Amino acid sequence: MYVIRRVGVFAFSVFAASVLVFTVMSILPGDPAQVMLGTQATPEAVDALRTELGLDRSLPVQYLDWASGAVRGDLGTSPFSGQDITPQIIDRLKVTIPLAVMAMALTILISFPLGVYAAARHRRFGDNVVSIVSQLGLAVPAFWAGLLLVTVFAVGYRWFPASGFPGWDVSVWQSLKSLFLPSVSLAIVQSAIITRYVRSAVLETLREDYIRTARSKGLTRSAALWRHGLRNAAIPVLTILGLQFAALTAGTVVIESVFVLPGLGKMLLDGITRRDLPLVQGGAFTIAVLILGLNLAVDLTYRLIDPRVSEQ
Amino acid sequence: MRYRRIIAVLAVLAVVAAACAGSTEDTTTSTTAAPATTQAATTAPPTTVTTTQATTTTAAEVSAATEATIGLQLEPPTLDLTASPAAAIPQVLLYNVYETMVRLEQDGSITGLLAESWDVSDDALTYTFNLHDGVTFHNGEPLTADDVVFSINNVMTKEPPHPFATFFAPIASVEAPDDTTVVITLSQPSANLLFFLTQSPGVVLEESAIGTIENSPVGTGPFEFGSWTVGDSIVIEANDGYWGQPALLEKVTFRYINDPNALNNAMLGDQLDILAGVSAPELLAGFETDDRFEVQTGETYGEIVLSFNGRRAPFDDVRVRQAVTHAINRQDIVDLAYSGYGTVIGTFSTPLDPWYKDLTGVYPFDPDRARELLAEAEATDLELEMVLPPISYAARSGEIIASQLADVGITVNITNVEWGVWLEDVFANYDFDMSIVSHVEPRDLAQYGNAEYYWGNDSPDVAPLLAQADAEPDPDVRNALYGQVLDEITAQAADNWLFVLPALSVIRQGVTGYKIDLPGSLDVTELALNP
Numbered sequence: 001m002y003v004i005r006r007v008g009v010f011a012f013s014v015f016a017a018s019v020l021v022f023t024v025m026s027i028l029p030g031d032p033a034q035v036m037l038g039t040q041a042t043p044e045a046v047d048a049l050r051t052e053l054g055l056d057r058s059l060p061v062q063y064l065d066w067a068s069g070a071v072r073g074d075l076g077t078s079p080f081s082g083q084d085i086t087p088q089i090i091d092r093l094k095v096t097i098p099l100a101v102m103a104m105a106l107t108i109l110i111s112f113p114l115g116v117y118a119a120a121r122h123r124r125f126g127d128n129v130v131s132i133v134s135q136l137g138l139a140v141p142a143f144w145a146g147l148l149l150v151t152v153f154a155v156g157y158r159w160f161p162a163s164g165f166p167g168w169d170v171s172v173w174q175s176l177k178s179l180f181l182p183s184v185s186l187a188i189v190q191s192a193i194i195t196r197y198v199r200s201a202v203l204e205t206l207r208e209d210y211i212r213t214a215r216s217k218g219l220t221r222s223a224a225l226w227r228h229g230l231r232n233a234a235i236p237v238l239t240i241l242g243l244q245f246a247a248l249t250a251g252t253v254v255i256e257s258v259f260v261l262p263g264l265g266k267m268l269l270d271g272i273t274r275r276d277l278p279l280v281q282g283g284a285f286t287i288a289v290l291i292l293g294l295n296l297a298v299d300l301t302y303r304l305i306d307p308r309v310s311e312q
Numbered sequence: 313m314r315y316r317r318i319i320a321v322l323a324v325l326a327v328v329a330a331a332c333a334g335s336t337e338d339t340t341t342s343t344t345a346a347p348a349t350t351q352a353a354t355t356a357p358p359t360t361v362t363t364t365q366a367t368t369t370t371a372a373e374v375s376a377a378t379e380a381t382i383g384l385q386l387e388p389p390t391l392d393l394t395a396s397p398a399a400a401i402p403q404v405l406l407y408n409v410y411e412t413m414v415r416l417e418q419d420g421s422i423t424g425l426l427a428e429s430w431d432v433s434d435d436a437l438t439y440t441f442n443l444h445d446g447v448t449f450h451n452g453e454p455l456t457a458d459d460v461v462f463s464i465n466n467v468m469t470k471e472p473p474h475p476f477a478t479f480f481a482p483i484a485s486v487e488a489p490d491d492t493t494v495v496i497t498l499s500q501p502s503a504n505l506l507f508f509l510t511q512s513p514g515v516v517l518e519e520s521a522i523g524t525i526e527n528s529p530v531g532t533g534p535f536e537f538g539s540w541t542v543g544d545s546i547v548i549e550a551n552d553g554y555w556g557q558p559a560l561l562e563k564v565t566f567r568y569i570n571d572p573n574a575l576n577n578a579m580l581g582d583q584l585d586i587l588a589g590v591s592a593p594e595l596l597a598g599f600e601t602d603d604r605f606e607v608q609t610g611e612t613y614g615e616i617v618l619s620f621n622g623r624r625a626p627f628d629d630v631r632v633r634q635a636v637t638h639a640i641n642r643q644d645i646v647d648l649a650y651s652g653y654g655t656v657i658g659t660f661s662t663p664l665d666p667w668y669k670d671l672t673g674v675y676p677f678d679p680d681r682a683r684e685l686l687a688e689a690e691a692t693d694l695e696l697e698m699v700l701p702p703i704s705y706a707a708r709s710g711e712i713i714a715s716q717l718a719d720v721g722i723t724v725n726i727t728n729v730e731w732g733v734w735l736e737d738v739f740a741n742y743d744f745d746m747s748i749v750s751h752v753e754p755r756d757l758a759q760y761g762n763a764e765y766y767w768g769n770d771s772p773d774v775a776p777l778l779a780q781a782d783a784e785p786d787p788d789v790r791n792a793l794y795g796q797v798l799d800e801i802t803a804q805a806a807d808n809w810l811f812v813l814p815a816l817s818v819i820r821q822g823v824t825g826y827k828i829d830l831p832g833s834l835d836v837t838e839l840a841l842n843p
Contacts, residue, residue, distance in 0.1 A: 030732025034740050036389060037475065038397050043764070046740070048472035080389040081542050082526030088542060147573070155580040162581035163574050164567060165544070260569045260578075262544040270543050270570075273702075274389060275732040 003300065010296040017288035018070065022063050025277050025284070031055075032275040036080060053079050066281065075282035080274055085282040088267070092283075095165055095263035096256070099179050100248050103186035108241070110191040115198025115237075120225060122203060130195065137192025142251055146185035146258040153181060163260035182259045186251050190244055197240050201233040208232070246291055377841045378562035380823070382834065383575050383584040385591055387568035391540065392526035393512045394466060397475035399752055399832070402512040404546055404566050406833035409450075410515035410531035413441050413460060413494070414506060418829040420664065422506055426455065426516060426532065427494075436501035436785040443492040447555040449518040450536040457488030463517045464496070476513040478758075479504070482782070501785045504755055511754070511832055534559040534837050544568065548836075560825065560840040572704065579605070585823055585841060588834055590816040591704055593651040599818045606819050610828035611664050614752040614813035615657060616705060618713065621744050622806065623768035626691045633805035634675060635685035636746075639720045640713055641677040646811045649708035654811040659798045660757060662812045664831070666787070667794035671802045682720045695723040696745040701734040706748040709810065713748075739766045750813050754831055757794065758782075760801050769806045 033049040034041060050056050054065070069076055075085040118130035154162035160181050166174045205211065206229055214224040253265030260266070264283055271280040388400040393410075407415060413427040424430065427441040447455035464486045467474045482502035487495045498505065508514060521530035529537050534554045538547035546566045550559050567584065569575040572592035579587040580598070590596055599605045620627040620636070627633055642656045655663065658672035686692060698714065700706040707728060714724035724746070729737065738744045751759075759765045761775035774797055781793035801807075815828050825838035 028732075029736060030730060031736050031740070032732075034735045035732045036396055038735070041397075041475070041739075042473070043740070045473050045475070052472060078542070081540070082390060082392065082524075083540075083542060091541070150574075150577050150581075155577050158581055161583055162577035163569060164578065164583060257571065258574065260544075260567075260571070260574050262541055267543055270387075273730060273732070 006296060006299050010292055013292050014289055017292070018067055018285055019063070021281050021284045021288065022066060023059070025281050026059055026062070028272075028275070030275045032079065032277055035275045066278070070282075070285065075285070076278040078276055078279045080276050080279075085279055088279070089264065089282055089286050092262060092264040092267050093286075094168060095179075095261050096249070096252050096265060099183055099186075099252055099256070099261065099263060100245065102176075102179055103183040103190065103248055103251075104241070104245060106183055106187035107190040107194055107244075110187060111194035111198055112237075114191070115195045116202055116225075116230065118195070118199040119202035119206065120222060122206075127199075130199070134192040134195045137188050137195075140188055140192075142185045142189055143254050143258045145188045146182065146255055149181045149185055150259075165261045165263075178259075178261070182252075182255045182261060185255055185258070186248060189251070190248060193244065194237065194240065197237050198233070201236045202229060204236075205229040205233045249287065249291070377843065379565070380561055380563075380585045380836065380839055380841055381565045381567055381583065382586045382588050382836070383567050383569055383578050384588050384834075385568070385570060385572065385575060386589075387543070387570075388546075390526045391529050391537075391546075393515065394470060394474050394517075394522075394525065395472070397753075402515075402832055403834045404548070405529055405531070405533075405537075406512060406515065407533060407835045407837060408535045408548055408564075408833070409529055409533045409537050410517075411533050412510055412514035412516065413443070414510050414514070416507070416510040416830065416832065418827050422510055426460075437498045439496040439498075439505070441494040441496075443494065444555060445492060447532050448553060449521070449532055450530045450551060451518060451521055453518055453520065455516065455532055456491045457494045458491075459518060460494045460516050461486045461488045462519050463515065466517065466522075467513045474513065476508070476511075479508040479513050500783045503782055503784060503787070503790050507755065535564065538563070557837075559837045561836065564836050564839070566834075579818055585820045586826060586839075587818040590818060593653045593814075593816055596651065596653075596816060596818070604821060606821060608815075608817045608819060608826070608828045609653065610815035610817070611662065611831075612752065612813050612815045613662055613664055613754040613756075613831050614750040615660055615662060616654075616709065616748065616750045616810045616813055617660070617767075618709070618808040618810055619747050619749070619767045620805075620807055621742060621746070621766075621768060622770055623742055624745075626689070626694055626696075627745060628770075629689050629691065630804055631685045631689040632691050632694075633808075635682040635689070635691075635720070636717065636722070637675040637805050637808045638678045638685065639682035639722070640716050640808060640810075642672070642808075642810050643677075644716070645709050645712050648712050649705055650811070650814070653814045653816060655814070656811050657809050659802045660751075660760065660807070660809050661794075661798055665755070665757075665794075667791040667798070669795055669798060671798060674802050675805065675808075679720050686720065686722075692721065693723075694721070695725065698724050698726045698746040698748075699734065699738050699744040700726060700728050700747060701731055701738075701749055702728065703749070705750065705813070709748050713746075742766055742768065748810075752813070757797060760797065760806060767807055769801065769804070771800055771804045771806065773800055 031046070031050070033046045033053060033055060037045055037049060054062060066076065073086060075089065077084055078088070114130050118127045121127045150162050153159050161178045165178050168175050202225070206225065210228055211224050214228050215221065219227065252263060253268060256263040256266040257269055264287065268280055268283045271283060384400075384403070386400045388404065389398050390396050391401060391405065393401040393405065406412070407425075411426050413425060414422050414430065415425040417423055426443055426447060428444050430439060430441045432439055441460070443455065443457060443460070449455060464480065464483065467477055468480050468483060482498045482500050482505060483496055484499040485497045489495060516532065517525070518530050527540060532555070534551055534556070535548040536551045538549045540546045545568060548564050550562050567578070569578055572590075572595070575587060576592065576595050576598070578584050596607055599607050618640070620633050622628055646652060646654045646656055656672055658670065658674055661668045686694070698710055700710045710726050714726060717724050734747070738747050758778055760769050760771070761778040763770070777793055777797045777800065781790050781797065784790040784793055817826070817828050819826050822842040824840050824842060827835050827838070
């Protein structure tokens with residue numbers, strides 16, 4: 001029952017997302033046929049192209065046509081490039097998902113030690129420094145951090161490429177290098193958020209009875225924190241991490257444009273500018289399905305870990 | 313409980329990430345006839361790179377001396393130049409991948425390419441081209457005169473129409489009496505025919521490859537199409553079986569970076585060999601003082617036009633158009649919006665046109681005269697809508713123009729729109745008072761005879777003069793006729809022609825054979841990288 005209900009909710013959400021994505025794109029001002037033909041176009045040529053693209057049909061007909069393809073994994077063909085959209089999206093995900101995962105990994109590496117350190121030094125100098133730095137980190141827009149990093153490390157020192165992505169099949173090392181600065185830019189804001197969560201979660205647990213008990217048994221403050229505090233503090237922090245992953249995916253749209261990475265986010269922005277409706281619909285729909293799918297997978301995995309879920 | 317849920321989140325993420333990083337098969341478009349390209353040579357082995365990571369990996373190191381990377385701003389929307397007029401398509405493909413019977417040179421002359429020679433009859437109605445022997449397309453098919461006939465007929469008769477079909481309107485018929493001879497017969501003389509044959513409508517296509525032209529073009533050029541990663545880059549590779557002088561490079565990558573800052577940074581970070589087309593000229597100073605680079609400037613056909621919507625008030629009154637033209641100091645715009653690069657013009661023509669004349673003196677900067685004309689036209693307290701496309705020169709020029717017009721009592725409301733919205737509102741629906749855009753197509757003066765064009769020029773004398781000029785076989789008489797067209801549209805102040813967009817490029821020291829003065833094509837056939 002549980003599985004069926006979950007899959008049912010997933011299917012409905014995907015359907016709702018597809019309708020939303022399709023409708024929003026179709027009511028955007030700007031005619032794709034006009035954009036394709038540019039400043040040399042005659043009105044007759046624009047009309048002919050609209051017919052060829054099927055834009056003269058009613059919206060529900062266009063939607064059904066698109067959705068029936070999407071169900072089979074065929075998101076259509078870009079009228080601009082003539083390329084199939086599904087393989088393009090798969091290509092783009094090979095940039096976007098590693099970027100998001102790398103940014104998340106950096107976030108954890110930065111924020112956990114900082115947060116724990118700040119909590120251990122509660123109201124002392126170290127805590128104040130971390131608190132000010134994290135305030136600053138929160139205030140820095142990711143794209144601005146990206147521009148600064150490029151100026152210093154790509155243009156100044158030339159340690160990292162300023163933009164672009166060579167591709168995993170060309171060079172894994174170069175690809176990782178080109179994802180480094182973008183993931184740092186994303187990780188700065190994320191780390192600032194997570195550091196604050198880690199700090200308050202650790203502080204919270206330090207006030208718990210079991211810590212007092214541990215201290216009364218003779219453990220030092222830091223030993224009690226290490227042995228009993230951290231595991232308990234991790235729970236709320238990891239919850240936030242999960243939520244932030246979705247925010248991170250949204251952040252990749254901007255960062256991919258700053259670093260000219262051929263990821264899904266840049267594909268969406270380029271597609272919107274060009275009014276490449278099938279491409280943007282496909283891209284936005286893919287992101288929606290990914291996030292919904294992630295949720296579904298988590299729910300189902302969770303049931304494997306804890307069978308009591310189905311009884312709830 | 314929640315803890316386990318988080319473990320599940322992380323587990324799923326890890327699986328997804330692994331799946332993504334793991335699947336490295338190449339799904340970009342590739343040519344069917346992929347030559348023995350040395351992709352392995354470009355792949356820096358991780359072990360050796362690790363040792364050099366502290367130093368820089370420059371474009372030269374990654375690409376050796378046989379591969380060049382060129383940074384550009386605007387990516388082609390499609391590679392099908394028979395469907396889209398986008399200048400970014402021939403920029404990459406013309407003369408590199410596709411060839412024409414005759415080509416344009418940097419000095420503006422026209423020379424033979426696929427045609428060994430050609431003759432024009434005395435009445436200027438018959439053009440006979442003799443094609444080179446032994447030319448093959450990239451797919452192995454031999455080039456014959458029939459391919460040329462097919463290509464020209466395709467421009468004239470294709471559905472939906474070819475974007476430049478009107479260029480070939482004077483052609484009555486194209487014939488191939490034998491495999492190496494093409495005869496074009498005109499219904500009336502056409503001065504521009506040979507020029508148009510050097511441009512994108514003149515490319516010779518292979519009929520059997522036309523179905524995949526939008527993502528895998530097949531031509532006869534010294535480079536064959538390699539791959540296109542949409543939103544990122546186009547790669548062309550040397551054609552080993554080229555019929556003529558082979559290209560000097562093995563591989564050229566055109567990287568598309570839309571943001572001017574990111575484009576400059578890629579050059580400064582040694583990722584590019586050539587930065588073709590600098591759109592933020594204020595950033596050029598940084599390159600001029602850096603001895604790794606050389607800044608080159610050249611001419612283009614791109615007139616930046618402040619267009620007036622002649623279809624509706626107040627610009628249906630010639631005095632208002634003249635007043636606004638008097639009120640604007642064009643040199644200020646060049647200095648402030650384009651850092652002083654660019655030539656001020658006073659009409660719709662550039663110094664590259666054989667009929668160019670300097671009409672900058674017709675409407676000198678004169679705010680007093682502007683106020684008089686406005687008073688005469690009883691157009692006081694004007695409030696005008698300026699709709700601007702998302703291009704840096706437009707936004708900058710727009711601000712300066714708004715402040716200059718404020719001095720003569722005109723209020724300008726600026727609306728910045730996306731390209732798609734601009735094309736719909738301004739270009740198709742004529743819903744604007746003023747706009748700014750560059751008209752980059754060469755020899756596009758004919759648009760002043762086109763009553764449907766967005767600026768709505770209503771001068772009745774222009775269209776007949778244009779037709780007469782194009783049909784005139786004597787070049788001097790013809791240029792004089794085009795000059796009359798310029799005089800007429802300038803007298804009408806049909807639009808305000810601000811300045812010519814300069815070609816601004818940055819090349820790495822040691823790069824030779826870059827043709828900055830060649831409009832319409834980024835011809836890399838003679839490009840070489842010297843250490």
